Amino acid sequence: MQIKVKPHPDFAEIFQVVLEDGAKRLATKNFALGRNVYGERLLRVGGVEYRVWDAFRSKLAGAILKGLKTVPFAAGHRVLYLGAASGTTPSHISDIVGEEGQVYCVEFAQRSLRDLVTNVVAYRTNMSPFLADARMPQKYSMFISGKMDELYCDIAQPEQAKVLADNADVFLKEGGWVLLAVKSQSIDVSKAPAEVYQMEAKVLKNRGFHVVQVVDLEPYDIAHAMIVAQR
Numbered sequence: 412m413q414i415k416v417k418p419h420p421d422f423a424e425i426f427q428v429v430l431e432d433g434a435k436r437l438a439t440k441n442f443a444l445g446r447n448v449y450g451e452r453l454l455r456v457g458g459v460e461y462r463v464w465d466a467f468r469s470k471l472a473g474a475i476l477k478g479l480k481t482v483p484f485a486a487g488h489r490v491l492y493l494g495a496a497s498g499t500t501p502s503h504i505s506d507i508v509g510e511e512g513q514v515y516c517v518e519f520a521q522r523s524l525r526d527l528v529t530n531v532v533a534y535r536t537n538m539s540p541f542l543a544d545a546r547m548p549q550k551y552s553m554f555i556s557g558k559m560d561e562l563y564c565d566i567a568q569p570e571q572a573k574v575l576a577d578n579a580d581v582f583l584k585e586g587g588w589v590l591l592a593v594k595s596q597s598i599d600v601s602k603a604p605a606e607v608y609q610m611e612a613k614v615l616k617n618r619g620f621h622v623v624q625v626v627d628l629e630p631y632d633i634a635h636a637m638i639v640a641q642r
């Protein structure tokens with residue numbers, strides 16, 4: 412069977428792939444030709460290179476497959492990414508925002524940031540790395556001018572929603588979107604995950620966000636959800 416690629420019916424710059432064995436995957440167009448980031452497969456179809464987007468490695472891909480209704484990232488957008496690690500999901504957002512966009516990546520683990528810089532940012536002019544603690548946006552605000560179209564937060568820490576809202580106060584444009592990957596066990600192991608998701612959603616509501624969706628990420632990530640909100 413031949414590999415088939417078609418644009419996602421709802422989201423620009425995201426593609427649906429059917430592989431040789433009939434398996435269905437998501438993909439993005441590779442901004443850094445010939446290079447993969449986390450061992451993902453590269454596909455060349457119709458003269459275009461795509462990167463297969465693994466939903467078991469990227470919570471954003473998992474959320475899309477689990478019925479995320481809003482993917483606000485688009486060509487030319489500026490995105491602040493908190494908890495960039497070594498670049499798995501940030502690299503796919505870099506593919507989506509393309510040449511005219513920019514992904515500002517905040518990560519406080521030196522080793523992860525080094526891998527991000529060496530393996531990913533070096534080949535992608537639309538990514539800017541910051542070795543910084545997302546709990547202190549004032550420490551990196553002087554390096555980032557202008558407002559962001561979206562914020563993405565995946566820091567697997569207590570007070571995830573608060574950290575996101577604090578950054579939104581500084582960086583998010585009016586009407587901008589945020590996506591928060593919640594790891595319930597980082598917040599309260601004694602509570603049911605669904606209860607923790609609601610607690611984090613409430614923090615965002617109290618900070619002026621309109622929460623539009625909470626997507627449970629199982630089976631891709633156990634006890635994780637993606638909260639989508641707009642302000």
Ligand SMILES: C[S@@+](CC[C@H](N)C(=O)[O-])C[C@H]1O[C@@H](n2cnc3c(N)ncnc32)[C@H](O)[C@@H]1O
Nearest residue numbers: 494495496499500518519520544545546565566
């Ligand atoms: C689950 S991983 C992120 C995975 C990444 N978002 C992806 O999908 O490719 C969480 C990352 O957040 C980072 N992190 C946690 N707390 C942070 C903080 N306060 N400031 C910056 N980075 C933080 C960790 O070092 C870790 O690399």
